[in-house]
Amino acid sequence: MAATHVFEAPPAGVAADWTMPQNWSQFSADDHRTWDQLVARQSQALGGFASQAFLDGLDILHLAGPGIPDLADLNPRLKATTGWEIVPVPGVIPNEPFFRHLAARRFPAANFLRGPDSLDYSEEPDMFHDLFGHLPMLTNPVFADFLVAYGKAGLRAETLGAADYLGRLYLHTVEFGLVREAGGIRAYGAGLLSSIAETVHAVTSPGARRLRFDLARVMRSDYLFDDFQPTYFVIESFEHLLKETDETDFTPIYARLKELPLLAPGETAEGDSPFTL
Numbered sequence: 001m002a003a004t005h006v007f008e009a010p011p012a013g014v015a016a017d018w019t020m021p022q023n024w025s026q027f028s029a030d031d032h033r034t035w036d037q038l039v040a041r042q043s044q045a046l047g048g049f050a051s052q053a054f055l056d057g058l059d060i061l062h063l064a065g066p067g068i069p070d071l072a073d074l075n076p077r078l079k080a081t082t083g084w085e086i087v088p089v090p091g092v093i094p095n096e097p098f099f100r101h102l103a104a105r106r107f108p109a110a111n112f113l114r115g116p117d118s119l120d121y122s123e124e125p126d127m128f129h130d131l132f133g134h135l136p137m138l139t140n141p142v143f144a145d146f147l148v149a150y151g152k153a154g155l156r157a158e159t160l161g162a163a164d165y166l167g168r169l170y171l172h173t174v175e176f177g178l179v180r181e182a183g184g185i186r187a188y189g190a191g192l193l194s195s196i197a198e199t200v201h202a203v204t205s206p207g208a209r210r211l212r213f214d215l216a217r218v219m220r221s222d223y224l225f226d227d228f229q230p231t232y233f234v235i236e237s238f239e240h241l242l243k244e245t246d247e248t249d250f251t252p253i254y255a256r257l258k259e260l261p262l263l264a265p266g267e268t269a270e271g272d273s274p275f276t277l
């Protein structure tokens, strides 16, 4: 987590719920050019790597036209699909307000853009990651409901001192998740899909470890934040992910996990099931 700054209190200009005005006119011509470059090369490169659900949702961003999207235009279009909207925040915010926004179908998006030196990979989640990476999946009804169920589970976890388990679930699904699809493997995680370099690595590299998704295994698996993940988890379907999160009482899982050591990034565990096609 070295490079990424997590805010502890809302800085000036940021509301108590961590949201801030997008202030679209603040973005420079260079920012808009970088955005267009990112969208063009990333959209071009994702065929064969990205889940169809993601590719379908990407249309909504392309419809927004060139330049960094104005949320005043984008949000009504997103809202019409699944009821979700984007709310600008200064960067990585604490868990509790993050869960609260998700539970209310508001997706927090960082209100700054990476520089042209980080087109392939950024160590820090920025506006390109949050909009290009996350927004397309928010237009998928099953995934959209999963993320609400996740936010509610997060709020419950906060009261149980178990938020870190949920943080790991998020990282290994919403951010770096793979899915069995079209007789192969596709990426649906936003941390992959906003980075060409890591998407290609996760889907194709023989050196990437891919395990079958297992809820408890995922919840005890630590992750890297500023480098490629050593292990990826593959789900069978978004329906399965929704069911696991929506209908599960996590309390006994947390109780069991508290007795087990955390697994370091890339560490193997008894019972690991490598993903096979």
Ligand SMILES: C[C@H](O)[C@H](O)[C@H]1CNc2nc(N)[nH]c(=O)c2N1
Pocket: 089, 091, 092, 093, 094, 095, 098, 108, 109, 110, 125, 166, 167, 168, 170
């Ligand atoms: C839920 C999980 O723990 C995760 O680290 C949260 C915390 N705060 C965040 N804040 C923002 N803006 N974006 C994120 O993806 C997250 N992730």
Ligand SMILES: N[C@@H](Cc1ccccc1)C(=O)O
Pocket: 120, 121, 122, 123, 124, 125, 126, 128, 129, 175, 190, 191, 192, 194, 195, 225, 226
């Ligand atoms: N690596 C991602 C950004 C990111 C960092 C950390 C966690 C999630 C996403 C990108 O290049 O877009």
Ligand SMILES: [Fe+2]
Pocket: 125, 129, 130, 133, 134, 175, 190, 191
């Ligand atoms: Fe993200």
